[in-house]
Each structure stands twice: as C-alpha cells, then as structure tokens.
Amino acid sequence: MAGISNELSHFNGRNGLGAVMGSKNVKAIAVRGTSDVAVHDKETLQRLYRETSELAHTQVQAHALNQFGTIAGVEGVNAGGALPTNNWQNAVFPGADKIGGKRLNEEFLVKRGACYMCPVRCKRVVAVPDPVYAVDSEYGGPEYETAIAFGSCCGVNSMEVVIKANELCNRLTLDTISAGMTIAFAMACFEAGLLTKDDTGGIDLKFGNEHAILPLLEDMAHRRGLGAILADGSSAAAKKIGKGAERFLLTVKGQEIPMHDPRIKTGLGLQFALAPNGADHWFAQHDPFFATETSPGCIALAQMGLGRPVAPLSLGPDKVRIVAYTSYLNALYDDLGVCVFAAVARSMTGLDTLTAMIRAVTGWDVSLWELLKVGERTNTLYRLFNQKQGVNASADMLPGLFFKPFADGPLAGTQAIDQAEFEEAVRLYYAMCGWDPDTGHPTMGKLSELGLEMYAGLPDADSDVRRASRAAARADAHA
Numbered sequence: 486m487a488g489i490s491n492e493l494s495h496f497n498g499r500n501g502l503g504a505v506m507g508s509k510n511v512k513a514i515a516v517r518g519t520s521d522v523a524v525h526d527k528e529t530l531q532r533l534y535r536e537t538s539e540l541a542h543t544q545v546q547a548h549a550l551n552q553f554g555t556i557a558g559v560e561g562v563n564a565g566g567a568l569p570t571n572n573w574q575n576a577v578f579p580g581a582d583k584i585g586g587k588r589l590n591e592e593f594l595v596k597r598g599a600c601y602m603c604p605v606r607c608k609r610v611v612a613v614p615d616p617v618y619a620v621d622s623e624y625g626g627p628e629y630e631t632a633i634a635f636g637s638c639c640g641v642n643s644m645e646v647v648i649k650a651n652e653l654c655n656r657l658t659l660d661t662i663s664a665g666m667t668i669a670f671a672m673a674c675f676e677a678g679l680l681t682k683d684d685t686g687g688i689d690l691k692f693g694n695e696h697a698i699l700p701l702l703e704d705m706a707h708r709r710g711l712g713a714i715l716a717d718g719s720s721a722a723a724k725k726i727g728k729g730a731e732r733f734l735l736t737v738k739g740q741e742i743p744m745h746d747p748r749i750k751t752g753l754g755l756q757f758a759l760a761p762n763g764a765d766h767w768f769a770q771h772d773p774f775f776a777t778e779t780s781p782g783c784i785a786l787a788q789m790g791l792g793r794p795v796a797p798l799s800l801g802p803d804k805v806r807i808v809a810y811t812s813y814l815n816a817l818y819d820d821l822g823v824c825v826f827a828a829v830a831r832s833m834t835g836l837d838t839l840t841a842m843i844r845a846v847t848g849w850d851v852s853l854w855e856l857l858k859v860g861e862r863t864n865t866l867y868r869l870f871n872q873k874q875g876v877n878a879s880a881d882m883l884p885g886l887f888f889k890p891f892a893d894g895p896l897a898g899t900q901a902i903d904q905a906e907f908e909e910a911v912r913l914y915y916a917m918c919g920w921d922p923d924t925g926h927p928t929m930g931k932l933s934e935l936g937l938e939m940y941a942g943l944p945d946a947d948s949d950v951r952r953a954s955r956a957a958a959r960a961d962a963h964a
Contacts, residue, residue, distance in 0.1 A: 486501060486659050486660040486663035486664055486667070486716075486717075486718050487501055487502070487503030487504040487507065487658055487659065487660075488502060488503045488658050488659065488660050489502050489503050489506065489658070490655065490658050493623045493624050493625070493655060494598065494608065494610075494623065494624050494625030494655060495600060496655070496658075496660075498660040498661065498662070499660050499662065499663070499740065499762070499763075499765070500740065500762050500763065501660075503658050524845065524846055525844075525845060525846060525847055525848030526844075526845040526846075526848070527845075529841070529845040530842060530845040530846060533838055533841055533842050533845065534842075536838075537604070537833060537834050537838060538604035540833040540834075541604035541605050541606075541833060544832070544833040545781075546781060546831055546832050546833070547605050547827070547832045547833040550605050550607040550826055550832065551597060551605055551606050551607060553586050553590060554586060554589075554590075554597075554607050554608065554609045554626075554628070554629075555607065555628045555629035555630075555826075556585065556586040556589055556609065556627060556628060556629045556631075556632050557585070557586030557587075557590075557629075558586070558629045559581055559584060559585035559586060559629060559632055559633065559636075559637075560581055560582060560585040560586065560587065563577060563578055563581035563585075563637075565749065565895070565896075566891065566894035566895040566896040566897075567746040567748070567749045567891075567894075567896065568581060568633065568637050569633055569637060569638045569744050569746065570637040570638065570640065571637075571638070571639075571640050571669070571672075571673070571692045572638060572639075572666075572669040572670055572672060572673040572692075572733060572735070573638070573669075573735050573746075573886060574673065574892065575892060575893050575894070576746065576891050576892065576893060576894045576896065577893055577894035577895075578636075578637035578640075578642075579642075580636075580637070580641075580642025581637060581642075583642040583643070583644055584632045584633075584636035584637065584641075584642060584643070584644050584647055585632070586629075588644055589609060589611065589626070589627070589632075589644060589648075590609075592644070593611040593612060593613060593626070593644065593648060594609055594610070594611055594626070595610045595611055595612050595622055596610045597609065597610065598610045598625055598626075600824065603824070603827060605826055605827050605832060605833070607826050608625055608626070609625065609626030609627065609628075610622050610625055610626055611625075611626035611627075611648055613645050613648055613649070615645055617645075618645040618646065618648065618649040620648055620649055620651075620652040621652065624651070624652045624655040624656065625651070625655065626648060626651065627647050627648055627650075627651040627661070628661075629744065630661060630662050630743055630744050631647065631650070631651050631654075631661040631662075631665065632644075632647050633665075633744040634661055634662050634664070634665025634666055634669070634744060635647045635650040635651070635661070635664075635665040635668070635698055638665055638666060638669040638744070639665065639668055639669045639672060639692060639693075639698060640672070640691075640692030640693035640694075641693060641694075641695045641698060642693075642695075643695045646695045646698055646699065649699060650664075650665070650698055650699060650702060653699060653702050653703070654702065657702070657703075657706040659702070659705070659706060662741055662743055662744070663718050663719075663740065663741045664702060664705065666719060666735065666741035666742070667705070667715050667718055667719045667722065667741065668697075668698060668701055668702075668715070669692075670719040670722065670723070670730075670733050670734065670735070671690060671701075671711070671715055671719075671722070672690050672691060672692050672694075672697075673692075673733040674726060674730050674733055675690035675691060676691060676692065677733070679726055679728045679729070679730050680711070680726065684711055684714075685710075685711050686704075686710045686711060688700070688701065688711075701715070714726065718736075718739070718740075718741065719733075719734055719735075719736060719741055720734060720736050720739040720740075721739075734884065735884050735886065736763070736764065736884065737757050737758060737760070737763050737764035737880070737882070737883065737884070738760075738762070738763035738764070738876060738880050739763055740762065740763025740764050740765075741764065742757055742764040742884070743757075743764060743765070743766040745766050745771075746887075747883065747887050747902065748887055748890075748891065748896075748900045748901065748902055749797065749798070749896075749900065750771060750772035750773060750797045750798075751772065751797065751798055751799065751800050751804065751902060751907075751910075752769065752771070752772040752797075752804050752807055752808050753766060753771060753772060754883055754887060754902060754907065755769075755800075755804075755805070755808045755907075755910060755911065755914060756768040756769050756808060756812075757883060758881045758882055758883050758907075758911060759808070759812070759881055759911065759914060761864070761867035761868060761870075761871050761876075762867075767815055767825050768812055768815060769807070769808045769809075769811040769812040769814075769815055770782055770786070770807065770811035770814070770815065770830050770831070771831075772795075772797040772804070772807075773797055774830040774831070775791065775794055775795050775807055776794055776795070776796065776797055777794050778792075778794050780794065781829065781830045781831075782807075782811075782829075782830035785829035785830045785835060785836070786810075786811070786814070786829060786830055786836070788836060788853070789810050789811075789814070789836070789853075789857070790806075790810065791806070791807055791810060791811070795807060798900070800902075800903070800906050800907060800909075800910045801910075802913060804910070805910050805913045805914050805917060806917065808914060809914055809917045809918060810857075811830075812860070812864055813857045813858075813860035813861045813864065814857065814860055815860070816859075816860035816861070816863040816864050817856055817857060817859055817860035817863070818860075819863070820859055820860065820863055821839075821843070823839070836853055837853075839856075840852070840853050840856060843856065858935065861918075861935065862935045862936070862937065864918070865918070865919075865927050865931065865932070865935055865937060866937070866940075868920065868925065868926075868927055869927060869937075869940050869943055872925075872926060872943065873943050877924070877925065878911075878915075878923070878924055878925040881911050881925065883902070883907065887901075887902050888901055888902050888903075888904045888907075889901050918931070919931025919934070929941050
C-alpha cells in the first residue's frame with residue numbers, strides 16, 4: 486500500500502508503486518528542467534486553455550468539485566443506502582454528517598488546492614483547531630474515499646481523526662483506501678474473535694474505536710506488532726491470520742476496493758473486476774453519467790456512440806459497451822496525464838477540445854478515433870502483461886458480498902448482483918475487446934489490428950485451465 490508522494494499532498498496512491506521504488510532502493514526522484522518545452526502551436530494551446538479554464542466556473546460538475554470537493558458525496562451516498570460501513574457489513578452510517586463534505590467545508594477548510602495550473606481546484610486544504618489532532622496544512626485534506634475508509638468503514642464518526650489519518654498517510658506515503666480498508670478488515674476479524682487483545686497489543690479493535698486508528702497506522706508503517714501483519718494489506722494479512730479471515734476481505738486481484746458499491750451501479754462492478762491493476766473505480770466512466778438522455782456522459786460522449794441512456798443497474802450489452810469504450814478513454818487519459826476530474830464525463834474538458842490540444846502540442850493531425858485506439862492498445866498491453874505474470878480470467882471476479890442483497894437501510898434485502906449475469910457480462914466485455922471469451926486472451930486478429938502482433942507468442946495457459954479457475958472462483962464467491 487506504499488504510494489509515491491509529490492509535493493506532500495499529491496499522490497500515486499494505489500497499487501503499491503512506492504514499494505516498487507523501495508525494491509529498487511530508490512528513495513526519491515528529483516528533476517529540474519532547464520529548457521523550454523517545445524509546443525507546435527503555442528498560441529492555439531493557450532487559447533484552448535483559457536476557454537477551458539472559464540468552464541471551471543460554469544460547468545456543473547467542475548464547479549461542484551471546486552466548491553465542495555469529492556468528499557461532498559458522503560452524505561448523499563449514505564442517504565441512498567449504499568455507504569460502506571463497518572467493513573461493508575452495513576450500508577447506512579448514522580454519523581455520516583460528521584465525516585461529510587458539509588462539515589469539512591464549514592469547520593475545517595482553509596483553502597482550495599490544486600494540481601499545477603488546474604482551474605478546477607478540487608483539493609481541500611484543512612486545519613484542525615483541536616491541538617490533539619493538529620495537522621500541517623501542507624499535507625492537504627481528505628477526499629471522499631479517505632473519509633469513508635477511515636470513517637464509516639471503520640465505524641468512526643470523527644472528522645478530526647479522518648483528517649489526521651489522511652495527514653499521517655501522506656507523511657508515511659500510505660494509500661488511504663488500502664490503509665483504511667485494511668484496518669476495517671482487522672476490526673471485522675477482531676469482532677469475530679479471529680484477533681484478540683493479545684494480538685492487538687491491548688487495543689480494543691472494535692468498530693467505532695476512533696482511538697485505534699492513528700496508532701495502528703503508525704504501527705503499520707513501521708511494521709510493529711499487529712501493524713507488521715497488516716502492513717502488506719488485507720489480502721496478505723488474511724493469510725497470516727488464517728481461521729477463515731478471508732471471508733472479511735473486500736479485494737480484487739489483491740487490492741482493496743474503493744468506496745463505491747457496485748450493487749447500485751453495476752458497470753462499476755465490471756470496472757472493479759476487469760481493471761488490470763486490481764479494484765479501480767476509474768478504469769472506466771461511472772453508470773450515473775449515462776442514466777438519462779441529459780446525463781453528462783450521454784451528452785459529452787455521444788460522438789463515441791454512447792448517447793443512449795442505460796439504467797445504472799443494467800448488465801446488458803449497452804452497459805458492457807459503455808465500460809469497454811470508456812475504459813479506452815480513461816486509459817487514454819492516463820497515457821496523456823489527463824485527470825478524470827478535469828475531463829468529460831466527470832468534468833469539463835470535451836473530446837474535441839482535448840483532441841485540438843494534442844494537435845496544438847504535437848503538430849500531428851490526429852483524430853479522436855486514433856486517440857481511442859491508443860487507449861485500447863494500452864489496455865490490451867496490460868492484459869498481455871498480466872497473463873504473462875499468471876493473472877488470468879479467474880481474477881476478473883467481484884467479492885462474494887456483492888452477489889448478496891443489502892443487509893440494512895432503504896435498500897435492505899434488494900439489489901444483489903446476479904452472478905451468472907455478471908459473468909456473462911465479463912465474457913461479453915472480452916469479446917467486445919477482441920479477446921477470447923473464455924480465457925480473456927487477446928486474439929491474433931486484435932493484436933494484428935493494434936500493431937501488437939509481435940506479442941502473439943506470449944505464454945498463455947490453455948482454455949480448460951482457465952475455465953476450471955473461473956469455476957473455482959464462482960464456488961468461492963458462493964461460499
């Protein structure tokens with residue numbers, strides 16, 4: 486769960502990239518530029534930047550991000566009955582208003598922060614009056630994911646603890662989602678009797694114990710006591726704890742899931758399962774962006790063939806198409822270094838503007854179709870790499886919790902994802918991508934189309950082994 490920090494409050498937080506640097510004995514990388522960056526058409530690029538920047542004050546999603554940040558979503562998700570609570574055992578948290586955006590903006594906000602030159606300025610910079618939880622504002626403030634991971638998911642309703650936990654993670658370069666979810670997992674194990682006070686060093690590790698969070702974070706970072714067991718994340722910890730601890734895991738490909746419930750937006754479930762790097766809530770665009778004809782995705786991405794509304798709970802071909810096409814788009818954003826909070830459908834920069842910017846920078850007469858092929862090529866390379874490393878179709882599965890109905894709240898007893906339908910949607914995604922529907926392995930035809938035919942000979946287990954692996958995964962999910 487080690488991340489890479491840039492200027493204290495900007496993070497490559499997920500996927501253990503900090504551990505990759507550590508494995509190479511690299512503590513930091515410092516770069517100092519001395520030359521200008523060559524731009525083909527500087528005047529056009531500056532004009533496009535000015536026009537796009539003005540949208541930060543008028544475009545609905547961008548303006549909301551500026552005013553309230555991502556943490557504004559906490560209260561609404563709770564009211565809808567889908568807020569991850571007590572390691573996802575519940576979906577409604579009575580203290581949501583105490584860890585939500587309204588309280589943070591009214592009581593703790595110092596100013597709005599931003600990545601370099603970004604007009605959206607969605608980051609929160611905070612201060613805490615209570616000296617016990619005083620923080621250095623240079624480390625920024627908590628996002629939606631952080632507030633839930635250390636808040637409701639641990640049963641904690643203290644904004645002060647959430648803010649301090651965020652600062653500690655930034656100081657210690659820990660991913661807040663994985664760190665918070667790992668502590669929530671440990672709390673579930675404690676309440677089930679799989680961990681005792683002898684294991685925790687005397688800490689009463691029950692849900693709601695706000696005093697357990699901060700010392701346990703320190704212990705995880707320094708591999709002390711129970712922290713040494715939790716330091717590598719919940720999947721590794723479950724193996725060490727044993728006694729059936731795996732039943733409390735909420736991971737995909739070993740990575741803790743983000744704070745979004747796929748039972749209210751099934752396309753997100755496909756994202757969690759299919760993302761090559763483990764559960765990722767921005768592998769593609771989110772379902773509500775395509776819910777109605779006036780939803781931002783239907784409008785902004787209509788030129789990609791996604792102008793028709795699709796119900797958030799659908800797992801049909803139209804939903805799979807949205808996930809497939811927008812996974813290419815989001816991969817392109819990653820390739821370009823474009824933030825999803827500054828571009829459609831989540832925000833303001835349109836596809837035509839983005840294409841024009843790339844032309845202005847490079848001088849290439851590139852089309853949107855060619856750019857989306859870059860994203861598709863990227864996803865296909867991810868797939869090839871994973872399969873070479875033994876990560877195959879059996880890993881493209883959700884935790885079993887999501888095939889069961891909500892346990893409480895307004896959605897209690899409803900909205901379990903149909904597992905057979907979900908698995909068929911995964912197979913259909915493979916087929917839409919030009920991958921074998923049984924193995925998920927890119928076909929020779931797709932590799933040739935993308936100019937990747939040189940990778941056709943990469944090792945790949947045979948289909949019978951893959952089918953058996955998927956059958957085992959289905960059995961585990963039902964258990």
